[in-house]
Amino acid sequence: MIKVLKAGIYTTIQDLGRFGYRNQGVPVSGSMDSISASFANALLNNNANDALIEITLSGPKLLFTNATNIVLTGAEMSPQLNEVPIQNYRVYKVVDGDVLSFGELKKGLRSYLAVHGGLDSETVLNSKSFYEDITSQWCLKKNDVLSFKSGIHEIENHESSIKHSHQFYDTEILEVFKGPDLELFSSVEQEKIVSGSYTVSKDNNRMGYQLEEISVVHSKSIITSPVLPGTIQLTPAGKLIILLKDAQTTGGYPRVLQLTEKSISILAQKNVGDKLYFDLVPTRY
Amino acid sequence: MKSYKLKFRAFGNSAILIEWPQRIVKEILEDIRIFSDKIEGKNIKEIQELNFVYASLLIIYNSDLISFSELKQKLQLLYDEDNSALQRHHALWEIPVCYDKEFGIDLDFLSEEKKLSIDEIISLHSGNIYTVYGIGFLPGFLYLGGLKKALHIPRRSTPRLEVPRGAIAIGGDQTGIYPQHTPGGWHILGKTPVSLFNPRSEKPCFATPGDKIKFRPVSRAEFELIQIAENTEVYELKKELYD
Numbered sequence: 001m002i003k004v005l006k007a008g009i010y011t012t013i014q015d016l017g018r019f020g021y022r023n024q025g026v027p028v029s030g031s032m033d034s035i036s037a038s039f040a041n042a043l044l045n046n047n048a049n050d051a052l053i054e055i056t057l058s059g060p061k062l063l064f065t066n067a068t069n070i071v072l073t074g075a076e077m078s079p080q081l082n083e084v085p086i087q088n089y090r091v092y093k094v095v096d097g098d099v100l101s102f103g104e105l106k107k108g109l110r111s112y113l114a115v116h117g118g119l120d121s122e123t124v125l126n127s128k129s130f131y132e133d134i135t136s137q138w139c140l141k142k143n144d145v146l147s148f149k150s151g152i153h154e155i156e157n158h159e160s161s162i163k164h165s166h167q168f169y170d171t172e173i174l175e176v177f178k179g180p181d182l183e184l185f186s187s188v189e190q191e192k193i194v195s196g197s198y199t200v201s202k203d204n205n206r207m208g209y210q211l212e213e214i215s216v217v218h219s220k221s222i223i224t225s226p227v228l229p230g231t232i233q234l235t236p237a238g239k240l241i242i243l244l245k246d247a248q249t250t251g252g253y254p255r256v257l258q259l260t261e262k263s264i265s266i267l268a269q270k271n272v273g274d275k276l277y278f279d280l281v282p283t284r285y
Numbered sequence: 286m287k288s289y290k291l292k293f294r295a296f297g298n299s300a301i302l303i304e305w306p307q308r309i310v311k312e313i314l315e316d317i318r319i320f321s322d323k324i325e326g327k328n329i330k331e332i333q334e335l336n337f338v339y340a341s342l343l344i345i346y347n348s349d350l351i352s353f354s355e356l357k358q359k360l361q362l363l364y365d366e367d368n369s370a371l372q373r374h375h376a377l378w379e380i381p382v383c384y385d386k387e388f389g390i391d392l393d394f395l396s397e398e399k400k401l402s403i404d405e406i407i408s409l410h411s412g413n414i415y416t417v418y419g420i421g422f423l424p425g426f427l428y429l430g431g432l433k434k435a436l437h438i439p440r441r442s443t444p445r446l447e448v449p450r451g452a453i454a455i456g457g458d459q460t461g462i463y464p465q466h467t468p469g470g471w472h473i474l475g476k477t478p479v480s481l482f483n484p485r486s487e488k489p490c491f492a493t494p495g496d497k498i499k500f501r502p503v504s505r506a507e508f509e510l511i512q513i514a515e516n517t518e519v520y521e522l523k524k525e526l527y528d
Contacts, residue, residue, distance in 0.1 A: 022336040022343075024482070024490040025420040025464075124484050133465045134424060134484045180294045180302050223307050224421065224428060226336050226343035228297060250338050250421025250428075258297040283295045285353045 001065045002115070004144040005099070008060035011140040012206075013119055015051045018127035018134070022249045028229055029129035030245050032206060032268035033110050034261070035168060036074030040114035043071045043091055045153075050118025051128035053140075055111040057271075059102020060140065062113075064094045066150035069116040075108030075269060093152050108169060108269035117149040131246060174263040176278045179232060181222055181254035189216045193256055198240065198276045206246040209267060211276065214238040220254055227251040230259035242267060289316060291364060293357045299348040301356060305340040309430055311416055313340050318495035319368050327363065331356060337494055338419025338428060377497040377527035380462065380477050382411065382453050383508035388476035391454075395472055398438065409433045410453075410474060411500040414527075415460065417492050425464035425482025425490040429498060432460045444470035451476045453500065464490075475502075478512035479522060497527050 004011075014037065017030025031037035031054055041050050053060075059077045064070075072079050072088045079086050080101050086092055088111075094100070100113070121128050124135050132138040140146075182190055193215050203210040217238040227233070231243045233253035242259065243251070244267070257278065259267065270276065292304040305313045317337045324335060324344070331351040336343045346356055384407045386392055392403050399406070415429040422428075432455060440456040448454070448469035453462055456471030463469060464481040477500075482489050492498070503511065514520035 020334055021424075021489065022334055022345075023420060023494075024488070025422065025424045025426050026489065027424075125489065133482075177295070177297055180296055180304075223309060223339045223341075224419065225304075225341040226302065226338060226421075228300060228343075228345075230297060248422050249336060250419060255296075260298070283353075284298055284348075285295065 002146040002148070003063040003065060004060060004140050004142055004146070005063055006061035006101075007139070007141045007144075008055055008102070009058045010056040011060045012054050012056075012130040012138070013051050013121050013140070013146075014054045014129045015118075015127055016049045017245065018125050018129055018131070021125050022226070025249055026125065026134065027131060027207075027246045027249060029127065029131045029206075031112065031129075032245050033074050033112070033169070033265040035265040036110070036269075037112045037114075039089065040071050040073040040112040041118070043073070043089065044069055044114050044116050046114060046116070046118050050114065051121055052112050052114040052119065053146075055102070055113060057105060057109060059111065061099065061101045064098045064100070065096050066148075067093065067095045067152045068148060068150055069153055070094055070100070071114050073112045073114075075111040076106040077111050078103030078106060079111075109271045110268055115148045116151065116153055120147045120149065168262070169266045169269040171266060172275045173277050173279050174267060175260040175281045176232065176257040176263065177260070177281060177283050179255040179257045180225075181220075182256045184220050184222075184254055185216060185218070185256070189218075190256075192216055193234065193240075194278050194280050196278075198278075200270050200272050200274045200276065202272045204270075204272060206244060208244050208247050209242045209270070211240040211242070213240075215240055218254075222252060222254055224250050224252045225255075227255060228258065230261070230264045231255050232257040232259065244268070287312065287316070288364070289313065291361070293360070295353050296343065298353075299346055301344045301346065301353065301360070303342045303344065303360070305342075307340050309339055309418065311430075314416065314418055314495055317342050318493075320364055323363055323366070323368070324360070329359070338421055374526040374528060375495060375497050376492070377414065377499065377525045378492060379499055379501050379523040379525075380453075381479065381503040381507065381511055382475045382477050382500045383503050383505055384411075384475040385505050385508075387505075388452070389474045391472035392474060395436075395438065395455075395474070399435065401435065406436065406474065407502055409436055410455070410460065411502050413499070415498045417494050417496045417498060419494045420490055420492070423464055423467060424484070427461060427481070427490075427492055427498065429460050432458055434458075436460075438472060440470040441472065444468050448473065449476065451478065451480070453477060476508075478508050479515055479520060491522055 199212040454471035
């Protein structure tokens with residue numbers, strides 16, 4: 001088991017998400033950076049949907065009471081095992097009494113901690129992803145105890161083969177498709193929206209990221225319609241809001257652009273003040 | 286039944302957004318509901334999820350198995366098939382509401398603002414049948430259409446930070462029930478003791494878009510009784526068929 005000695009700023013359990021309930025108004029949830037989360041599970045030979053811990057901004061302090069293998073991916077948060085620095089993307093054995101802690105955030109925003117076989121936590125509507133009012137908890141807190149199937153497994157470290165792929169978020173460029181409502185805007189306005197340079201505002205969380213700049217001020221409205229993680233809405237005041245994994249399932253602002261899956265993961269590693277640009281990619285028909 | 290000209294739009298690379306003429310009318314909602322039932326009935330393996338609200342239907346599909354164009358063609362053919370066997374009754378759900386001032390914290394304000402007595406407000410609100418145009422905004426939040434004009438009122442200029450779970454409220458030309466504690470900008474008329482969303486159930490929200498809702502005023506005493514029944518999971522929402 002894992003005992004939470006310190007919870008960190010915002011530490012949650014996530015899997016790939018809660019699918020099949022959007023028509024009941026249930027957000028998809030799931031790991032914000034699904035690429036890093038997939039690396040973590042793959043490095044342990046876990047299933048892609050196994051539940052892991054998503055750590056945001058500042059890390060927790062965790063005590064292991066059983067032996068297992070662990071791996072960390074995503075943001076670099078100066079992890080330490082029993083006060084000895086360890087590396088991301090490397091499988092470690094832990095035993096009863098080992099303590100995992102974190103230090104300075106060096107790169108990215110969200111780190112993923114996977115244990116062999118995945119966490120064995122509460123499943124609600126076919127998913128272990130935390131979401132307020134759906135799961136009984138919305139973030140981990142001090143003294144929580146998390147269980148997993150214990151046991152050490154001989155796993156080779158394949159870090160050489162993924163050495164470069166974990167730098168996928170070292171970019172300020174997000175690939176976007178045209179959104180369903182982009183055509184409500186003139187070509188000059190469309191150009192302004194797409195080619196603008198943007199900054200992540202302090203209003204950023206698992207529901208969405210609001211960008212700092214005023215893009216195109218408008219008075220166009222749409223009848224409430226479905227939205228997706230990665231949908232970029234343009235508010236009448238001209239602000240762009242990028243909806244993410246915990247976003248509501250419907251929205252009433254024009255949906256001007258749509259992030260690719262990969263770009264959602266890249267954005268999930270961006271913090272307040274980070275710069276962003278869009279690169280319009282063709283829709284595949 | 287009338288058929289509409291549909292617009293198929295790519296929404297990212299694994300979703301299709303189908304748009305009907307963008308109007309809030311029951312005929313369009315019903316057409317979407319029938320089409321959605323038809324798609325579900327076919328168990329199309331490439332389709333993962335459907336979600337419709339007002340005049341749009343979102344279809345999430347596996348783009349490894351089918352392209353946008355192929356799926357669009359398949360869906361258009363399905364839409365053009367005869368629907369006559371698919372007309373069906375709607376469920377009419379009765380939601381008990383206690384309009385006591387203890388819960389209806391904006392009744393006095395509304396009474397003054399709309400120049401109506403509190404009894405008139407309650408009878409306007411509960412004497413009407415509403416249509417569920419979709420579920421969104423929050424898990425189990427129903428977009429309800431059909432609020433009487435006399436009760437249309439702008440939202441509060443500043444939203445309340447805490448609206449209690451079960452609050453019945455009006456804002457703009459809409460009415461709704463808050464399924465959870467949440468911030469909210471609508472005016473509160475009362476409270477229902479029943480829960481609108483149960484994540485422990487396979488169908489967490491009782492309603493489906495296209496269903497009808499009516500509110501039945503209950504006394505404070507009946508509110509308490511229903512609440513006890515609800516907590517012990519013996520309360521069942523009253524449902525009738527409605528054409």
